[in-house]
Amino acid sequence: MRTICFYFQVHQPFRLKRYKFFDIGNDHYYFNDFENKSIMRKVAEKCYLPTNQTFLDLINEFGDKVKIAYSISGVAIDQFEMYAPDVLESFKKLVATGKVEILSETYSHSLAALVSREEFERQVKMHRDKVKEVFGVEPQVFRNTELIYADWIGEYVAEMGYKAMITEGAKHVLGWKSPNYLYCNAVNPKLKVLLKNFKLSDDIAFRFSNRDWEEFPLTTEKFVSWLNALDPKEEIVNLFMDYETFGEHQWAETGIFDFLRALPNAVFKYSNFTFSTPSEIINTIDPVGAIHVPHPISWADEERDLTAWLGNELQDEAFSKLYQCYDLVKQKNDPQIWKDWLYLQTSDHFYYMCTKWFSDGDVHKYFNPYDSPYEAFVNFMNALSDFIIRLEQE
Amino acid sequence: MKVLMFGWEFPPHITGGLGTACYGLTKGLSKFDVEVLFVVPKTYGDEDQSFITIADAGDVVITERKSTNQEFWDNFRYMEVGSNLIPYMDPEEFKKIFDEKILTHTEFSEEVFAQNFKFSGSYGKDLYQEVARYALIAAYIAANNDFDIIHAHDWLTYSAGVAAKAVSGKPLVVHMHATEFDRSGENVNQKVYDIERSGMEAADKVIAVSNLTRNTVINKYGIHPDKVVTVHNSVEPISLPDFTVNKAVKEKIVTFLGRITYQKGPDYFIEAAKLVIDRDPNVRFVMAGSGDMLNKMIRRVAQLGIATKFHFAGFLKGHEVFEMFSMSDVYVMPSVSEPFGISPLEAMMSDVPVIISKQSGVAEILKHALKVDFWDVEDMADAIYGMLHYEGLSKMFKKYGKVEVENLRWENSAYKVKEVYKSLL
Known part of the structure; x- marks a missing residue:
């Protein structure tokens, strides 16, 4: 079996307002409601609503064959409830098809795993409860903030009862190994680890509309030909990206929605790949070995480490x-x-x-x-x- | 006695202490029967007062403004040099026009004003050109007005003063409010230094705002000591705006307020803050202002791990300054080099005890302020700690400090300036 795993991160922070020295002790509200609302509405119109509709159409068209996974941060869900209930409804519709898997994460998309196991577990539970309340499902697979992962974080997650975790297929961790297999945690082999194929993921997420890119324009035929060119023994291709790729980072005018709409058909027509959720993959595919990650990795920047958030x-x-x-x-x-x-x-x-x-x-x-x-x-x-x-x- | 005075700014449009000082000084001079014709480049278009055009040469509009300050208006004329000024000329061309047109007292010909140029009035890349253009206009004004003395404030106007002297033959006084060494440390801008030095050499007397500045003028510019007179600045009594401030933090507040640049010594303030916070966590430090060292200072505060006790308030405007003072328990001016330094006086008027660096001109006249070397951060921390914890000390400084500042009068400074004028006539 050869399969594609689509996973998308859905997240919006509560941005702070301009909080001045004179406000200290006087004003205990820190958030910029106006900005948060307008950004949420803008992204809803440009990305969340049209992309959800696209996936809903694809699921209706191809039935059981199209599968997707999302992680939706608790702070994003809170803002959907406040500013975009229409978006939340469309996510509920997607989950109700049974073709969509929701992953667990920390409620506030935080870095708590790096500093306090207690706070980390508290937030994961909060998020789990929220997902159950809103979507009526209990996640089996875990996605830490920005795909941050290390052996010991995997260990925490395994002990909380999760079966798998997804992270970056960082080159400095993989070495000669391929991200296109299932791995397991180095401490607790019961926890499976799915690794992002950053080349193929970033071709869509970052390079799709880049006219300086030698492969521009990216067509579904070309993309499927790259899938076919992979070693036939390789089993899974993990395409992980920000959900805002569709319509926000890559505007509708770039043709990103047309690409998305045409991709499943091209995959079925020209290759033997299928689509699966992370849970389906871990139930059908065996891990090839352990992945050793002593120092935390993430999916950010060229370094794939924590330096986007910590270090200066x-x-x-x-x-x-x-x-x-x-x-x-x-x-x-x-x-x-x-x-x-x-x-x-x-x-x-x-x-x-x-x-x-x-x-x-x-x-x-x-x-x-x-x-x-x-x-x-x-x-x-x-x-x-x-x-x-x-x-x-x- | 009539004085032709060149400035760079004047209230209400001021960016720094120079405009305030010019205002105080001219006001003081008016009390001693000195008539002042004050010339500034007009840099704003928004003045709503009525203007009377008193001279119009080609496109150069020179306007005289009716001031609302009736108090001393009788002896005061105010001129703004219009915004359509002469385009850039190289020094030779400038000299040619200068010799031909100005020294022969002829009117400017049309071609000189063929292009329009706007005075930016602030420190920009065209500053040298503007200084030169200002000089040309100054010469024209000098040729068309009667006066006994020329008085130029700071290097930007020195060329104007020199040109006016060349045209009129009247004695020139230049006034050093700040030297290039104060602004830039040892890395002086040679062009600015040259303008300053040639201005002082051409002048008949140099007024320095402090003995500190006088020493710089003598030692670093080689001006003869007999030519240099110290006249300390003063401060206008301010009426504190009516407001109530809700001080919401319970800790005492130590404040730095000023440009965050090398000259003001913000880095020493932070090091001293760290020492105080280590001893007494119940203190907050505030750094208000902006400048080229701001980011470096923010990073230093983060490095020292004191960022929940050390706050950056940004650039404060208008009443925010007084709000800041009213919340403050100690004001610190740790300047590395400060020719005078008016801000501690404003703090004292707001009942805030002050700690000032010995390297400031204001330290020469203040008795009721703690004085420390800017580089001695331990001494500075000690002074801050003492001011915060020993109530007797802070009470005494508040009480006598206010009286001391109120006794400083611009009239006293103006009287000394008039003595300088008299010595030249």
Whole structure:
């Protein structure tokens, strides 16, 4: 059996408003409702609604043959409920077809796995409960924030009862090995690991509309010919990408929706590939061996490591000061504190403080509401300082 | 006595201390029967006061503004040099026109004004050209007005002063508010330095705003000590705006307010903050302002791990400055080199005790301020800690500091300036 696994990340952070020094102690609301709503509406119209409709049409057309997996962050679900219930309805419709698998993750798309197992597990459970409440399903497969993975994170996840986890097929981890097989965790072999084929994924996600790319324009026939060119022994091709690829990063005018609509037909016509969800893959395919990942990897940037979120002085200071709050948050045990604590942990806040401008700066800038990482840092720290005051108040 | 004075800015349009100082000084001079014709490049188009055109040479519109400051208006004329100015000329061409047209007191011919050019009025890439153009206009004004003394403020106007002297033969006083060494440390801009030095050499007297600046003028520009006089700046009494500030943080606040540049010593403030926070976590530090060292300072605060106690407030405008003062328990001016430094005086008027660097001109006149070397961060931390914890100290500085500042008068400075004028007549 040779199969394609489509997986999409759906996430929108609660962006902070401009929070000034004079606001510290006075104003305890940190989020930019207007901006969050307008971005959500814009992405809903350009991406979520048309892409969901496309997949719904494909499922109706091909029945059992089209399969997709999503992870939808808790903060994205919260914003769908607030600003885009129509999007949430269309996701529910997709899940109801039974051809769509929802994956587990941390509620706030956070980096908690790196610093606190307790907080990590709390958030995973919160997200699990939310998914059950909204979609009526219980996820079996786990996707950590931005595909961040290491052996010990896999171990945590296995002990929480998950059967598999998905991550990046990072070159520096794989070496000569191919991402197109099923692997297992190095500590606990019961946990299967699916690795992203970043070449074929990024051909769609990043290069599709790039006119300087020698393969431009990308047609479904060409894409399927690349699938056919793979070693016949290779079993799975994991195409993992941001859902916003469709219509937002690649505008509708680039023809991305036409490509998507035509792809399943081309796959069935010119190749022997099928589509599967992660759960189907782990139930039908055996792992070829363990994958060793002692240091965390992710799907971000050329380095495929954590440096988009952590590592410079600004990020490290913000991150350590935030997690120093955890004990006080628990002591306080106040619903509003818990909520702000959750939203402040969203990894995007640290992404905005990234100073790696030269290699991946374009992507970073595109997603960044701030003019500079310094501004992002000052704003976050002002809000955090107020949060700390609330924690320390009697 | 009539003075032709060249400035670069004047209230309400000011970007720094120079405009405020010119305002205070001219106001003070008016009390001693000194008539001032004040010339500035008109850099804004939004003045809503009525203008009276007093001279119109080709496209150069020189306007005189009616001031609302009736108090000293009788002895004060204000001129703005219009915005359609002469295009760029190289020094030779400038000299040619200068010799032919100005020295013979003829009117400018049309061709000189064939192109339009706008004074940007701020520090831009065309600054040298603008300085030169300003000089040309100055010469024209000098040729068409009566006065006894020429007075030029800071290097931007020195060429204008020199040109006016060449045309009129009247004595020239140049006023050093800041030297290139204050702005740039040892990495001076040679062109600016040259303009400053030739201006002071051409002048009959040089006024320095502090002994610190006077020493710089003598030692680094080689000006003869007899020619250089110190006249300290002063401060206008301000009426504090009516507002209530809700100080929502319980910790005491230590404030830095100013441009975040080498000259102001922001890095020493941060190092001192770290020492204080280590000793007493119940303090917050605020750095307000912007400048080319801001990002470096943010990074340093993150490195030191004090970012939940050290805040960046950005550039504060208008009443925000007074709000900041009213929240502050100590104001620190750690300048590496400050010719005078008016901001501590404003803090003292707002009842905030101040710590100032010994490398500031204002340290020469203030008694009720703690003075430290900018580089001695331990001493600075010690002073901050003491000011925060020993109430007797801060109370005394607040009480006597305010009285001390209120006794500084621009009239006193103006009187000394008039003595300088008299010595030249």
